[in-house]
Amino acid sequence: MTGPAVVLVGPMGVGKTTTGMALAERLGTTFRDTDADIVAGAGKPISEIFIDEGEPHFRELERQAVRAAVSEHAGVLALGGGAILDASTRELLSGLPVVFLEMGVAEAVKRVGLDAPRPLLAVNPRQRWRELMAERRPLYMEVSRAVVSTEGRTPEDVAEAVLDALELRKA
Ligand SMILES: Nc1ncnc2c1ncn2[C@@H]1O[C@H](COP(=O)(O)OP(=O)(O)OP(=O)(O)O)[C@@H](O)[C@H]1O
Numbered sequence: 658m659t660g661p662a663v664v665l666v667g668p669m670g671v672g673k674t675t676t677g678m679a680l681a682e683r684l685g686t687t688f689r690d691t692d693a694d695i696v697a698g699a700g701k702p703i704s705e706i707f708i709d710e711g712e713p714h715f716r717e718l719e720r721q722a723v724r725a726a727v728s729e730h731a732g733v734l735a736l737g738g739g740a741i742l743d744a745s746t747r748e749l750l751s752g753l754p755v756v757f758l759e760m761g762v763a764e765a766v767k768r769v770g771l772d773a774p775r776p777l778l779a780v781n782p783r784q785r786w787r788e789l790m791a792e793r794r795p796l797y798m799e800v801s802r803a804v805v806s807t808e809g810r811t812p813e814d815v816a817e818a819v820l821d822a823l824e825l826r827k828a
């Protein structure tokens with residue numbers, strides 16, 4: 658097993674799922690998303706896992722979900738926005754074709770809105786988003802082979818930029 662063809666990381670709403678699906682189609686492969694794996698395993702939405710069992714429990718489920726997906730999935734893999742907080746996950750990602758999708762705060766507000774059921778942005782979302790990114794940007798950078806801006810690009814354009822960044826385009 659060689660691991661995923663591409664791993665997408667980045668903040669909530671940056672387009673990991675949308676771009677990931679476009680990229681998988683473009684590469685003729687399948688898409689997998691660790692958030693979706695966790696929801697399927699727990700049988701309830703992430704917001705309810707946070708409320709019922711707390712964030713540390715969610716992070717442990719996420720750690721396990723990333724491990725399983727990296728070892729089982731050969732297509733395009735999107736990780737939850739906070740997966741890179743775990744040091745052992747960052748270590749696991751080293752050597753893999755990881756791409757950091759990014760955008761600014763104004764675009765984040767446009768994309769995720771202010772009332773979406775995202776537990777980490779429930780209160781004062783602009784401020785919280787800035788704080789989260791200040792903490793996480795260095796971690797996204799640490800695990801990534803390339804950074805791709807998603808602003809002013811359609812998901813299909815972002816997928817093409819990811820292929821260019823990883824030099825995955827066939828001649
Ligand atoms: N390149 C883009 N330009 C404009 N809007 C986009 C782009 N990519 C995604 N979106 C929109 O932004 C929203 C969030 O996208 P998506 O769910 O793919 O992000 P995500 O990174 O998977 O978020 P999450 O953290 O919830 O998993 C969706 O409404 C999607 O249609």
Ligand SMILES: O=C(O)C1=C[C@@H](O)[C@@H](O)[C@H](O)C1
Pocket residue numbers: 668669692703736737738739740775776777
């Ligand atoms: O940025 C985060 O910490 C999160 C992002 C989402 O993908 C989900 O994994 C969850 O809402 C937490």
Ligand SMILES: [Mg+2]
Pocket residue numbers: 673674675690692735
């Ligand atoms: Mg997603």
